[in-house]
Each structure stands twice: as C-alpha cells, then as structure tokens.
Amino acid sequence: MITIQNNDGGRRVLLLDSPFALDESPDFPEFLFDVVLIANGSVEETKTILNHINPVTSSKCCYKPLFVSATLKGKMGGYDEIIDGYADDMNNIDVLTTIENIINYNTLIGLSATEDPVMSSNQFFIRLTRYLISRKKTVLEPQLDVTASTGYVIPIFDLFYRLGQYELSDYFVFFQSMTEKGMFRATKFVNKVYLCPTCLHSHLLYIQTCPKCGMSSVRTEEVIHHFRCANVTPEHTYNFGGQLRCPKCHKILRHIGMDYDRPALIHTCNTCGNTFIEPKTQALCTCCKQKHEVEELAPQDFNVYEVTAEGKQSIISPNIGFTIYTEFYDNYIDYNRLVSRVRLLAEQKFAGNIEGDVLVGKIWILNSKGETMPIRPEEIELVCRYFPNNKVSAANNITYVGSVIRDIRGQNTEEEIINFQLMMSETLRAAAALLRPGETICYSYMKLQGNQSTIDDFIKEMDYISPTPDDSATFEHANATPGADEA
Numbered sequence: 001m002i003t004i005q006n007n008d009g010g011r012r013v014l015l016l017d018s019p020f021a022l023d024e025s026p027d028f029p030e031f032l033f034d035v036v037l038i039a040n041g042s043v044e045e046t047k048t049i050l051n052h053i054n055p056v057t058s059s060k061c062c063y064k065p066l067f068v069s070a071t072l073k074g075k076m077g078g079y080d081e082i083i084d085g086y087a088d089d090m091n092n093i094d095v096l097t098t099i100e101n102i103i104n105y106n107t108l109i110g111l112s113a114t115e116d117p118v119m120s121s122n123q124f125f126i127r128l129t130r131y132l133i134s135r136k137k138t139v140l141e142p143q144l145d146v147t148a149s150t151g152y153v154i155p156i157f158d159l160f161y162r163l164g165q166y167e168l169s170d171y172f173v174f175f176q177s178m179t180e181k182g183m184f185r186a187t188k189f190v191n192k193v194y195l196c197p198t199c200l201h202s203h204l205l206y207i208q209t210c211p212k213c214g215m216s217s218v219r220t221e222e223v224i225h226h227f228r229c230a231n232v233t234p235e236h237t238y239n240f241g242g243q244l245r246c247p248k249c250h251k252i253l254r255h256i257g258m259d260y261d262r263p264a265l266i267h268t269c270n271t272c273g274n275t276f277i278e279p280k281t282q283a284l285c286t287c288c289k290q291k292h293e294v295e296e297l298a299p300q301d302f303n304v305y306e307v308t309a310e311g312k313q314s315i316i317s318p319n320i321g322f323t324i325y326t327e328f329y330d331n332y333i334d335y336n337r338l339v340s341r342v343r344l345l346a347e348q349k350f351a352g353n354i355e356g357d358v359l360v361g362k363i364w365i366l367n368s369k370g371e372t373m374p375i376r377p378e379e380i381e382l383v384c385r386y387f388p389n390n391k392v393s394a395a396n397n398i399t400y401v402g403s404v405i406r407d408i409r410g411q412n413t414e415e416e417i418i419n420f421q422l423m424m425s426e427t428l429r430a431a432a433a434l435l436r437p438g439e440t441i442c443y444s445y446m447k448l449q450g451n452q453s454t455i456d457d458f459i460k461e462m463d464y465i466s467p468t469p470d471d472s473a474t475f476e477h478a479n480a481t482p483g484a485d486e487a
C-alpha cells in the first residue's frame, strides 16, 4: 500500500508499507509529498525499502524527513543514520517539530529535492554531504568497526559503501580534494593506518616468511653463545639428552650469564632449509587475497573532518557537481585554454616544429528530437578517466579530447590515429550507461590539415557537432549490455 496523507502541520506524508519502485513510478511525482513514513514492522523489510527509498540516493525523497515504525527503534543498525525518527503517528508533537525543523532549514539554505539519478561516486558524495548539511551533521568522525572495509569508517558513508554506492579509492580522493579546496577541514588526527595497496581494505594478516623462498613454514629458536670456546649455534645443537652441552668443546653449560648467553633468535625455513635472523614480513589481504610486502602497504591518515562554512555554501550550490569533477582530474582544462593550445600546436605544426598530427575528438549527446543535451559532469569524468594522457575540455554541449600524435621517428601515424578512434568508441560504449531513454551519444574527430591559413576554420569547426558522427551508442545499447560502465 502506498498513499499520501496530510498531517496536522499541513505537510503531505507519503506512507508506504512495502518495497516500491518510487523513483521510477510516474504516479507519485516528487512535488506531491514532503515527508516519508515507512510503516513496516520488520527490520529486514524496512532495510530493503530503505535501500531505495531514502533521503540521500532516492531522487524523489532527497533531503525530505523520513520516519520508520516506532517498533523498530534501536534495531536498524547503520540505517539509523538516514532515519529522522521512529513513529507511527505523524501528528505526534515531536514528529511535527522534527518535520518542520528539517523542511524549514532546507528552505532556508536553498536545498531542494528534484535531482537527477546518482550516477557516479562523486555525485553520490555531494548528495550525501548535502544530506548531512541538511541534518546539521557536519562533523564527520571515523569510528572503528571490525566489519568495515577500512577499519575506520564514517558510519553513514559505510552504510552506502555496503550498498555499492562508491569505490574506496574515490572516497579517499573525495576527502583529499574537499580538504584541498577548503570545503572540509581536518579538525583532529585520529590515526595513521596501512591499507592493502590493491583494494584499500584494512583487514590484513601479517605473515613471517623465509627471505629466500617466501614460504611461511618457519621454525624459530634461540642461538646459544658459549663463552669458553666462543661457539655460536642454534639451541638444538646443544641439546644432549635433556642437558645443554657445547657441540664444539663438549662442556656442560650451567649458568646463563656466567658461562653462556642467548644473544639472538634464529629462524630456519622448513621448506628450503635456509637459516636467517630477519624473516620477511608480508601482509595477506583477507579481501582481495593478494600478498604484499609491508613496505608496499598504503599509508592512510584518518581524521575527524568538519564541513567548513564556505564548504556548506559551495556544496549546496547547484553547480558544485561540475566543479568537483573538473577539479578531480588534472587533465581537464578550460575550453579557452584548449583552444589556445590547439592554435599553438597548429602553428608549430605548420612551421615545421612538430612532426605529426593534431586531433580533436568531440563527444556529444542527442535527445530523441536530435537536439544536443547539456554536458553531464559524469560524462566529463568518464572522458577524463579514459584519456588520462590527453587534455579534456567541455563547452558548446560538447566534451573535447585533444591529441597530438607525434611522429618522432618519421613513422606513419595512421596506427596511432586508429588507436585514438578505438578509444573514443570504447568511451562511447561506457558513457552510454549515462544516457536516458531516447538519447544517443556520438563522437567525431577532426584532424588538422591544410596550412597556416586554415587554422581559424579548424578552431571554428570545433564549436559544432558533426552531422555524420564517426560512431554512436544509444540508451538501448547501454541497457543491452549491463556493466558496460565497469570498464
């Protein structure tokens, strides 16, 4: 059952008691309700509902007050982080106050609900940070959790990590980037820990291994130094029928410190027989099952973070998504800079200073009417990721990839151009996952030809999409190959 009822405060409460594809349903648009109440007495079912209907990732429920049944209080574990209250009666005075406080504060700071679906880790982080601002929970404190990926986790982040919302590497980059930009501030150092360099999980098993063969079946014993004859050998060589007797001079050993001592430990490999003083410590990751030298582990500082006042403003602003993406990637540049760069390269080429080709790839999205769609931050992000060694830019509803194919040894550049085209096609296939029904994503590439006098035409042509793209992919294409975005 799903209905909308008014409460005494005049707020419209969306009431539901079972899983429902709310974001996809045309029957309950976002503007029809202000509050959500999940009226289900089962912990597990309520969790299942919350995986989709929550004030962070659900586009329709974004930042709206959310309540669950009073009987579930204290039983929801990590989900408690996204629940504003436990109540069955939406007219209870505390409930009315909570609802009004949240809605009025969101209005005050200008946080509105209508948003696009969450498509990437970074988009999700912005959404989650907005939610935290909306609930005035702007201090982010890592907690130790034996079941959590990185040992120290911020509980609300971890809840969504477990739901597959983001990658750990993106998580660390996000905190670093937000701190560098002054949007977050580390207020207290918690600990420096070492994570698996492959998967960034913290659950490692430390194993002592033979430095020669790497096996871990190693026995350890003490070394005995006999003062009288200066013999230094492992303890077992002294063992004669329960007595300690020197294997070299055959005297019985009596008092430690007087006639002998035990200066060190020695390890012997049961596999190859090698004896050694320092075993090599390796870390076996219980998550990805890879073995690493301890020196290779990834150090990671955990801090308490606070969202700064400037951070709150920028994060709430609707343009934040774009800023964040572009600043995440070193290879993203302003369109004006890309144009100057292309002009410079073109002049160099025609002056004979560069042997090779100057290419510009263009990617754009068309809707079902054949109109170009505004650039999506996630699209730029993806292109930046697929072309880490190229300059990427965006303007005119087009995402650009600049490329100079140098012909250093006088070789043919044809093969490199084909590689560029293949990479553009691969990017389109991945980006198709970002499309909405009826949309098509296209690319074409321009190769600089002619002479000095054609540079302006080349640059002018960059503003326009090509009527005959070199390749395209559609929304249906993305749906036919789930996982195409995982490349």
Ligand SMILES: [Zn+2]
Pocket (backbone or CB within 6 Å): 210, 211, 212, 213, 214, 215, 269, 270, 271, 272, 273, 274
């Ligand atoms: Zn060995």
Ligand SMILES: [Zn+2]
Pocket (backbone or CB within 6 Å): 226, 228, 229, 230, 231, 246, 247, 248, 249, 250, 251
């Ligand atoms: Zn001796």
Ligand SMILES: [Zn+2]
Pocket (backbone or CB within 6 Å): 196, 197, 198, 199, 200, 201, 285, 286, 287, 288, 289, 290
């Ligand atoms: Zn690992």
